[in-house]
Amino acid sequence: MLAATESAIRKSFVNCTQGEAKRMAVPNDLELRPWDDLDFLGWRDPAAPQRAYLVTESDGKLVGVVLRAAAHQTGRVRRSMCSLCLTTHLSDGVSLMTARKAGPGGRQGDSVGTYMCSDLACSLYVRGKRHAGPPMPEPLPQPERIDRVNAALAAFLRKVAE
Template sequence: MLPMKPIAERDLRASFVNCTKGEAKRLAVPKDLAAQPWDDLDFLGWRDPAAPQRAYLVAESGDRLVGVALRQAAAQAGRARRSMCALCLTTHPGGGVALMTARRAGQAGQQGNSVGSYLCADLACSLYLRGKKEVEPGGRLRESLTLADQIERTTANLAAFLDKVTGA
């Protein structure tokens, strides 16, 4: 798999499929896009610092960018057990994995339909896979798959999620 190419803010904002152009124009983007570790990213994910329940994910899909606005579901009280991210299969204690929902694109989204998945709460899946970001001991299970195979599995899981959002 090839690393993600750097994205200009204009292209990032234009990529969102499940929000209006006005919403995309107003959403918080990472302060310094040029400083992102592009060579280690399979997708760009970030949280809105002013609204922690909001998150955003942008990925290359074929020859285009697909951006998705996400909302974190309310955390369950007393949740101390480990949970696994559906994209990268990293396990996290407590709130390290969150149910993220995305309004579906197009008319389905306008009718209030959404899809959800359990994702790393910080959306740093790519960095966990590559060992660039650590989870407390036991977070990344030892696998017999190569890193390339793990990346391929993660991008396939992401593509399946994005297909549900876009209705593809």
């Protein structure tokens, strides 16, 4: 992914108003992000941990979506798998992330969801730059795993845009 500016990130959101995009908490360390290793930029809002944001490139332009993480059940140890990168996490490492649909559907309350790494670091997990525990054997070579993440993300974004 190419490095993005705060202004470009704010303009990229398709499922929120301009006012909401103006008020969102954009990371202040954009210049330190490992852009070459990112398929998308994802972050959680420090003031509202259930709120998350995802920005990626699609057809040569930035596309951003506002996400909401479902509350985790406490007291249960479980393994969960991210639908994007297929990384398996213990406990609360995977969250159901929902996005309000863009356009009229979203204004009527329609949303779509998928299970994602809670820290939105799928790009780093698939490249072996971050680990969620003992690695599980992966038969696909890394370039194909990266393609799989991008295909799953594109499918999710298409559902948001419908």
